[in-house]
Amino acid sequence: xxxxxxxxxxxxxxxxxxxxxxxxxxxxxxxxxxxxxxxxxxxxxxxxxxxxxxxxxxxxxxxxxxxxxxxxxxxxxxxxxxxxxxxxxxxxxxxxxxxxxxxxxxxxxxxxxxxxxxxxxxxxxxxxxxxxxxxxxxxxxxxxxxxxxxxxxxxxxxxxxxxxxxxxxxxxxxxxxxxxxxxxxxxxxxxxxxxxxxxxxxxxxxxxxxxxxxxxxxxxxxxxxxxxxxxxxxxxxxxxxxxxxxxxxxxxxxxxxxxxxxxxxxxxxxxxxxxxxxxxxxxxxxxxxxxxxxxxxxxxxxxxxxx
Amino acid sequence: xxxxxxxxxxxxxxxxxxxxxxxxxxxxxxxxxxxxxxxxxxxxxxxxxxxxxxxxxxxxxxxxxxxxxxxxxxxxxxxxxxxxxxxxxxxxxxxxxxxxxxxxxxxxxxxxxxxxxxxxxxxxxxxxxxxxxxxxxxxxxxxxxxxxxxxxxxxxxxxxxxxxxxxxxxxxxxxxxxxxxxxxxxxxxxxxxxxxxxxxxxxxxxxxxxxxxxxxxxxxxxxxxxxxxxxxxxxxxxxxxxxxxxxxxxxxxxxxxxxxxxxxxxxxxxxxxxxxxxxxxxxxxxxxx
Amino acid sequence: xxxxxxxxxxxxxxxxxxxxxxxxxxxxxxxxxxxxxxxxxxxxxxxxxxxxxxxxxxxxxxxxxxxxxxxxxxxxxxxxxxxxxxxxxxxxxxxxxxxxxxxxxxxxxxxxxxxxxxxxxxxxxxxxxxxxxxxxxxxxxxxxxxxxxxxxxxxxxxxxxxxxxxxxxxxxxxxxxxxxxxxxxxxxxxxxxxxxxxxxxxxxxxxxxxxxxxxxxxxxxxxxxxxxxxxxxxxxxxxxxxxxxxxxxxxxxxxxxxxxxxxxxxxxxxxxxxxxxxx
Numbered sequence: 023x024x025x026x027x028x029x030x031x032x033x034x035x036x037x038x039x040x041x042x043x044x045x046x047x048x049x050x051x052x053x054x055x056x057x058x059x060x061x062x063x064x065x066x067x068x069x070x071x072x073x074x075x076x077x078x079x080x081x082x083x084x085x086x087x088x089x090x091x092x093x094x095x096x097x098x099x100x101x102x103x104x105x106x107x108x109x110x111x112x113x114x115x116x117x118x119x120x121x122x123x124x125x126x127x128x129x130x131x132x133x134x135x136x137x138x139x140x141x142x143x144x145x146x147x148x149x150x151x152x153x154x155x156x157x158x159x160x161x162x163x164x165x166x167x168x169x170x171x172x173x174x175x176x177x178x179x180x181x182x183x184x185x186x187x188x189x190x191x192x193x194x195x196x197x198x199x200x201x202x203x204x205x206x207x208x209x210x211x212x213x214x215x216x217x218x219x220x221x222x223x224x225x226x227x228x229x230x231x232x233x234x235x236x237x238x239x240x241x242x243x244x245x246x247x248x249x250x251x252x253x254x255x256x257x258x259x260x261x262x263x264x265x266x267x268x269x270x271x272x273x274x275x276x277x278x279x280x281x282x283x284x285x286x287x288x289x290x291x292x293x294x295x296x297x298x299x300x301x302x303x304x305x306x307x308x309x310x311x312x313x314x315x316x317x318x319x320x321x322x323x324x325x326x327x328x329x
Numbered sequence: 330x331x332x333x334x335x336x337x338x339x340x341x342x343x344x345x346x347x348x349x350x351x352x353x354x355x356x357x358x359x360x361x362x363x364x365x366x367x368x369x370x371x372x373x374x375x376x377x378x379x380x381x382x383x384x385x386x387x388x389x390x391x392x393x394x395x396x397x398x399x400x401x402x403x404x405x406x407x408x409x410x411x412x413x414x415x416x417x418x419x420x421x422x423x424x425x426x427x428x429x430x431x432x433x434x435x436x437x438x439x440x441x442x443x444x445x446x447x448x449x450x451x452x453x454x455x456x457x458x459x460x461x462x463x464x465x466x467x468x469x470x471x472x473x474x475x476x477x478x479x480x481x482x483x484x485x486x487x488x489x490x491x492x493x494x495x496x497x498x499x500x501x502x503x504x505x506x507x508x509x510x511x512x513x514x515x516x517x518x519x520x521x522x523x524x525x526x527x528x529x530x531x532x533x534x535x536x537x538x539x540x541x542x543x544x545x546x547x548x549x550x551x552x553x554x555x556x557x558x559x560x561x562x563x564x565x566x567x568x569x570x571x572x573x574x575x576x577x578x579x580x581x582x583x584x585x586x587x588x589x590x591x592x593x594x595x596x597x598x599x600x601x602x603x604x605x606x607x608x609x610x611x612x613x614x615x616x617x618x
Numbered sequence: 619x620x621x622x623x624x625x626x627x628x629x630x631x632x633x634x635x636x637x638x639x640x641x642x643x644x645x646x647x648x649x650x651x652x653x654x655x656x657x658x659x660x661x662x663x664x665x666x667x668x669x670x671x672x673x674x675x676x677x678x679x680x681x682x683x684x685x686x687x688x689x690x691x692x693x694x695x696x697x698x699x700x701x702x703x704x705x706x707x708x709x710x711x712x713x714x715x716x717x718x719x720x721x722x723x724x725x726x727x728x729x730x731x732x733x734x735x736x737x738x739x740x741x742x743x744x745x746x747x748x749x750x751x752x753x754x755x756x757x758x759x760x761x762x763x764x765x766x767x768x769x770x771x772x773x774x775x776x777x778x779x780x781x782x783x784x785x786x787x788x789x790x791x792x793x794x795x796x797x798x799x800x801x802x803x804x805x806x807x808x809x810x811x812x813x814x815x816x817x818x819x820x821x822x823x824x825x826x827x828x829x830x831x832x833x834x835x836x837x838x839x840x841x842x843x844x845x846x847x848x849x850x851x852x853x854x855x856x857x858x859x860x861x862x863x864x865x866x867x868x869x870x871x872x873x874x875x876x877x878x879x880x881x882x883x884x885x886x887x888x889x890x891x892x893x894x895x896x897x
Contacts, residue, residue, distance in 0.1 A: 039767055052345040219722040222682060223785065227736035228709055241726035370804035371775075514667035515831060519875040530894070541804065544834075544877030547884050568888065571881050585809040586879055587838040594816070595809035595838070 053321035060317020066310035074126040081120040082108070085277040089115040094293050110295040112286065118295065121277035122303050128278040129259045129307060132193055136258035137251050139197035144204020145247070149235045151205065152212030163209070166202035174199040175264055182270045189262075189278070192271035196261045200254045207250055211243030245322040252315030256308040263304050279304050331358040332503055332535045333382070336396035340374070340381050343389050351377040351390075353559040359503065362533040364526075366550035366567070368540055368582075374559035375539050379505050383422055384412050400502065418448040421496035425508040427488035431480040437491045438476030441498060448499045463494040468524060486517035490524065497528060503535040510545065522549060543586055547571065555579050622694070623793055623825040624656040624679070629688030631674050648674040650849040651688065656842070658792075659819070661826040663840035663857075665833065665872070671849040672829045676797045679827060680714040692793060706740045713786035717798035719778035723770040729756075729781050730766035736788045755784040760814060776807030780814065787818070795827045800835060812839060833876045837861055845869045 055061055073080070083089075089107075093115045096103045103110060109118040151162040169177070174196070181195035182188075215221060216239065224238045265271030266280025267287075274281055279300040286296035340352040352374040359365045367375045381392045382404060397404040399420065404412075416422075424430045432440055441463065442456045451459065457476070464472035467490040480488055489509060496504055506525060510518035526549055529536045538549050546553055546567065553570045555563040555578065563576035574580045583589060584596040631649040635641075649671040656662045666672045677683040679690070681697075681704050690697045692711050716722040723732055733752035737743050743751070753763045759780040770778055779799060786794060796815070800808040812835070818824060830836050836843060836857075843860040845853035845868065852866040864870050 042767065042769075049345040219716040219718060220724040223714075223716070223722055223782075224724070224735065226680065226682065226709065226714065227785075227789075228704075228706060228739040229735070233739075238724060238727075242724070370806060515833075516667065516871060516875045519877075522877075530891075542877065543805070543879040547879045548877045548887065568881070568884055571879070571884055582805060583879075585806050587809075587812075587834040588879060590838050594813050597806060597809045597813065 050321050054317050057313075057317040057320055059313040060320070063310040063313030063315075063317065066306065067314055070126055070307060070310070071130065073123055074130045077123040077127055081117075081123045082106070083117040083120040085116060085121045085124040086275055087116065089117070091115070094289070094296070096293070097295050109299050110293070112282070112296050113289060113293075116275075116277075118282075118299055121282060122279070122299060124277045125279045125282065125300070125303065126307075128189075128272065128276065129262070129304075132189070132262045132278075133255040133258050133311075136193050136197045136200065136262070137254045139194070140200040140204055140254060141247070141251055143197070144201045145208050145240070147201070148205040148208025149212055149240065152209035153216065153231065153235050153239070155213075159209070162205065166205050169199065170202045172199070175261060178261060178265060179268070179270055182265065187270045187273065189272040189276065192262060192265045193258075196258050196265070199261075200257060203250055203254065204247065207246050208243060211246060212239055215239045215242050245319075248322060249315055249319040252311055252318055256311040256315070259311075260304065260308055330401050331398075332361050332363075332400060333359040333537075334396055334398045335378070335382065335394060338378055338381060338392070338394040338397065340377050340386065341391045343391075348391075351559055352381065355556065355559070355561045357554050357561070357564065359535045359537060361502070361535055364529060364536045364538060364549055364551045366538045366540060366546045366553045367556060368543065368546050368553060369556035370541055372558060373556040375556050376507050378556075379422070379507065379537065379539060383416055383420065383505070384409075385422075414448075417444055417501075418499040419501055420503045420505065421499070421501040422505040422507065423489070423492045423496050423509050425511050427485050427492055427509075427512065428480050428483075430492055431488055433480055436477050436479055437483070437488075438478075441476075441491065441495050444495050444498045459498070460494075463498055464491075466497075466528075467491075467494045468520075469494075484517075485513050486521060489513065489517075489521050493521075493524065493528070497532070497534075500532060501534055503537070504529070505537045505539070507539045508541070509538075511540070511542070518545075525549075543582065555582070621657050622655050623658040623660075623692070624662075624827070625654075625691040626679070627653050627689040627691075629653070629675070629678060629690065630686045631671070631678060631683065632686045647849050649678070649685075652844075652846075652849075652851050653688075654842075654844060654851070654854060656825060656827065658825055659823055660841040661819070661828055661839055662842045662844060663836040664827065664829045664844050664846060665831065665836055666846035667831060667872075669848070670846040672846050673797055675846070676714065676795050676827070676829055679793075679795050680712055681708060682714070709736075709740065710789045711791055712793040712795060713789060713791040715779070715782050715786050715794065715796045715799045717801055719775045719782065719802060722782050723778055725770055728767055728769060729773075732770075732781065733785055733788055736785070740789065751788070752784075755788060756781075758787075758818070759784045760810075774807070775803050776811055779803060779811055783811075783814065783818070787822070790822075792823070793825045793827070795829075797829045798831065799828075801830065801832065808835070815839070833873065845872065 089111065092104075092107060092111050094113055095107050095111045097110045098105050098108045107117045107119070109122070111117055112121070147162055151159045177199050178192065178195035181198065182191050185191040185195070212235075221234065221238055224234060229238060262271050262278070263280025263283065266278050267284045269284055272278035272281045274285055282300040283297060286293070286300070289296050335358065336356045338352055338355045339350065342349045342351060355374070355378055357365065357367075367378070369375045377386070380386050381390070382397060382399075384404075384407075386392065392405075394405060399415070431437060438457075438460060441460045445451050445456045445459055460476060461472045464475055469475050469487060469490050480491075483491070492509075504525075509525065510521050513521060522545065525536070528534075538545065540546060550567045552564070552566050554561055555570075555576060557578050562578045563570070563574065565575070570579060571583065574583060581596070587595065590596075628651045629649060630647070630651050633646040633648055635644040635646065652671075652675060654662065664672045664675065674683065678685045678699070681699060684699055684701045690699055692708075697708060723729065727735075730749065730752050733755055734748040737748045737751060749766070753766060756763060756765060761777060761780060761784075765773075770781070773781065783799075799815075800811050803811060815826070816839070819826060828836070828839060840857045843853070843855065843857050844851050845860070845866065847868045853860055853864060853869045860869065861873075864873060
């Protein structure tokens with residue numbers, strides 16, 4: 023019976039949609055910023071996006087240009103390094119820093135593509151399963167169980183082996199393996215919301231199934247989906263890097279971080295910088311996104327809200 | 330010496346839009362063997378005040394008081410370990426949602442024996458015997474079998490009886506009942522209220538009854554405190570409150586009762602405060618008749 | 619046009635609990651053959667405790683659930699209550715207001731849209747016309763045009779219940795089923811909402827089926843009272859009849875259990891307590 027004590031707004035002025043959005047954003051930021059890790063993650067992610075967008079401008083060299091006279095040069099601060107190639111060069115003489123910067127583009131693209139694909143597909147399938155229940159639900163969920171039973175990388179490898187090694191096929195494969203998580207979340211949320219009074223009221227007003235699914239129920243299921251999307255983003259980057267490392271994802275000479283690792287495998291002991299920097303890039307990106315996802319969950323979960 | 334004495338208690342929470350004052354300078358006291366009803370609507374801070382005394386508020390709450398004494402002992406700076414020795418033993422509390430207040434994973438027998446073990450240190454046989462005795466005292470049929478039931482297997486009324494049994498297990502000096510019957514049907518409500526009052530009469534413990542239902546107040550209280558938006562509006566013995574309320578808010582509450590309706594329309598609280606939604610606390614606050 | 623707005627003949631609702639591996643199939647009779655008639659413009663209060671079937675009855679009256687048996691007549695016409703046969707005309711005749719003001723509004727929908735939704739689904743009104751009608755209805759229930767763009771969580775429980783009432787009235791129904799509409803509200807707010815309901819009933823000539831467990835509210839607003847117990851109507855009559863001379867034992871138990879908030883009872887209780895203490 024408790025009333026939301028602070029939210030009752032009896033002010034007579036007309037609240038424009040813009041002003042209301044600003045107010046909700048302010049409240050969101052209040053909860054999000056409490057988690058310092060999340061803010062750091064957000065900052066790093068924004069930097070990453072900036073780097074990816076500005077790569078052609080800030081990269082000192084082209085990522086594909088091979089400098090035959092500067093093969094396997096160590097980073098600038100060690101002996102033997104030079105300031106032209108700040109982080110050193112790889113076995114065929116390409117500047118690692120430039121490759122890393124351009125690699126950010128690949129990683130972000132992979133993350134966006136995969137997440138969008140599995141999100142859209144997962145939501146559609148989950149909506150149908152959760153709304154209609156019955157035999158459709160059983161068939162869909164057993165299918166998802168089968169997909170989940172496979173180790174995701176293995177499934178991706180099988181798919182890529184069938185379809186042929188390329189970045190696009192790798193991304194499709196990863197999207198398929200990530201989809202069941204979204205299906206499950208959406209289905210659970212739909213089943214929970216379907217019994218609520220406002221859905222009954224909408225049905226009584228004459229809303230058909232399509233309107234009910236997409237306009238009435240779906241907007242209320244977004245919080246867990248957003249959090250899962252963030253985690254899928256980082257998963258996608260990691261899986262794409264793994265595929266690239268195995269030679270099944272982006273093919274050389276693409277400056278994708280995982281592919282860079284693949285090319286540098288034999289040089290782990292001889293030239294540590296070829297392996298370390300791409301690995302660090304993957305680590306920092308995935309960590310930042312996961313931290314952000316944590317903060318998002320704290321901010322979006324109504325049960326954790328405090329007022 | 331009063332059993333519980335609170336003076337100028339203030340509880341604030343930090344929210345997205347600044348500090349929110351849930352309880353604003355509330356003072357009250359409860360004597361041994363007395364039944365005090367705290368009545369107010371939602372948002373009046375009646376539950377929050379008692380939770381503050383028990384130390385059950387989240388860490389985001391800021392609690393300040395001039396005095397918060399239980400049996401003369403200062404509850405404000407008390408260490409968590411000392412507080413845990415008192416809570417459940419000398420001060421007990423029962424809550425509004427009976428089924429949700431019990432741990433769904435354990436049998437009710439386990440839960441009541443837990444209290445006996447921690448606070449009274451009884452051995453297994455003694456615990457079981459006392460648990461059966463307590464269940465019988467609160468009117469649960471077949472107490473031996475009931476010990477092995479889970480909360481979801483019992484009705485709301487039965488769960489509330491279990492809660493009451495757990496609360497009185499250590500013979501508390503003060504029982505705080507936070508809307509114990511709001512979630513129950515009317516006939517069950519009567520049984521539970523009768524049970525609580527019978528236990529109170531028998532053991533002579535102090536009882537604080539938090540409610541929003543004036544009917545419950547009329548049937549149980551010796552003295553009444555009326556709260557509105559975190560502030561105390563009036564304090565009086567129950568007869569004076571109903572016969573001769575002094576605060577405008579109390580008058581409004583009593584007039585809004587459907588049984589006091591005269592004519593076609595119900596009087597509302599806003600009929601008492603012309604335009605100003607915040608009723609000023611009336612003079613003569615804290616005067617006990 | 620008859621004067622009987624709503625007639626229910628022997629309506630039944632059974633639920634089947636599926637047979638498990640070790641359990642035989644079980645049938646629960648939630649509503650066991652209830653019949654009543656309700657005149658235009660009057661209020662029937664259905665009273666009972668949890669599990670008596672009053673909410674199930676409400677859901678059948680508003681076509682949310684399909685009755686297992688019996689007949690339903692609204693405004694003289696027999697209603698085809700089979701699932702999936704709900705027509706816009708039927709929707710226009712009867713609407714429902716739910717108990718929980720916090721669950722009955724879509725948290726992600728602005729209330730202007732909440733009110734406009736029935737119109738946009740069932741009529742061809744333009745967006746401007748819908749907005750005008752919605753604003754008109756908002757004012758009628760005691761809110762203002764400035765509330766059009768706000769979300770439900772910005773309103774108190776009482777205000778949300780007003781919005782729910784406004785939504786129910788958007789299609790101009792003649793019959794309104796209210797499932798414990800004031801049970802979750804504070805006393806002062808309850809009075810305001812009850813006054814609003816009385817005003818709307820006068821203005822629009824509405825017929826109410828008012829479900830409640832609170833006898834004091836029922837006594838105040840009802841013309842006729844029906845008491846339900848375990849799916850059956852154990853008492854049915856005018857308000858004065860039922861309250862002055864309850865015939866069924868359950869009704870009497872219910873009346874006896876309701877706490878009284880009057881001075882005489884308090885005096886009597888205090889006297890009893892003094893006597894017990896002295897003894």
